Amino acid sequence: MSDHDQLLVIVDPVARRSDGESVRIAKDVLSAGAETKICLPDSPEEFSRALARRGSRRPVLLGDDRALLRTVALLHRERGLADGVLSLVPIGPSDALEIAHALGVPRSTPAAARAVLDGTVQRLDLLVDDSDGVVLGDLRIPGVPAAALSSGPSVWGTCRSLVRTLVRPAPTALAVRTHRLRVEADGVLLSDVDTPLESLTVRSVAGTAEVTVHPSAAPPRHTTARTLTVSGPDFRYRADGRLTGPVRRRTWTVREGAWGLTLPRAAP
Structure with a gap:
């Protein structure tokens, strides 16, 4: 039997608690087709130790997007992504598996487990920032929608809003919050702090980052780059659904084919 x-x-602890039946099915399919060692960590620390002690075994994760992101981040920090291969059987609610499905992992548990055994390795890009963080999917600045930047609703707030509405007509649209940020792609200035910016979106595609800048009073600007630097007043960003910050400066670099994921074979 080969490595x-x-x-x-x-098996991620959340997967065990949320859908034990899918975990059982995945374990049965995998054990029937390969020599398996099952690990049931109860904490992030145990999870990290199990991954670090994998030896020559190929790691197979049973869990959701959050567990996948944690695993890729751990492998990146130990510099174990370049030569290794990761496999995933997604287990969890659909809104917790958006990244896995976008990457091409099957939605059904049996199909995903069979792909682990019979699939092929695809090398995927990775966005890596200057704090050693990783991004598998989308990056967005700002990380918080404008409506969420204010405090939560209260009884008094609702009453005051009602009174203002009765006194004068309600505005037709909410004001758009803008940001003062300097954006550089491969050293080329895309936007500076004197230009109000609504948002910035980034996604790695085919070895480069697709960057879209949304000024508040001009059409969006699109470009591709290997390195993106954003600086300015404290800002937050959302990477793979996770909110990070505030930071004053961050640089992201595309690592082409940085990690391998087992996916189903393409139909002939």
Whole structure:
């Protein structure tokens, strides 16, 4: 039996609690097709130790997007992404598996487990920032929608809003919050702090980052780059659904084909 057929199956604790039946199905399919070692960590620390002690076994994760992001981040920090391969059986509610499905992992548990055994390795890009953070999917600045930047609703707030509405007509649209940020793509200035900016979106595609800048009073600007630097007053950003910040400066670099994920074979 080759190293490819020796699997370390790490079951995320959230998956065990939320959908034990899918976990059982995945374990049965994997154990029937390969030599497996099952690991059931109860904490992030145990999860990290199990991954670090994988040896020559191929790690197979049973969990959701959050568990996938944690695993890729751990492998990146130990510099174990370049030569290794990761497999995933997604387990969790659909809104917690958006990244996994966008990457091409099957939605059904049996199909995903069979892809672990019979699929092919695809090398995928990775956005890495200057704090050693990783992004698998989308990056957005600001990380918080304008409506969420204010405090939560209260009884008094609702009453005051009602009174203002009765006194004068309600505005037709909410004011758009703008930001003063300097944006550089491969050293080329896309936007500076004197230009109000509504948002910035980034996604790695085919070895480069697709960058879209949304000025408040001009059409969006699109470009591709290997490196993106954003600086200015404290800002937050949302990467793969996770809110980070505030920071004053951050640089992201595309690592082409930085990690390998087992996906189903393409139909002939």
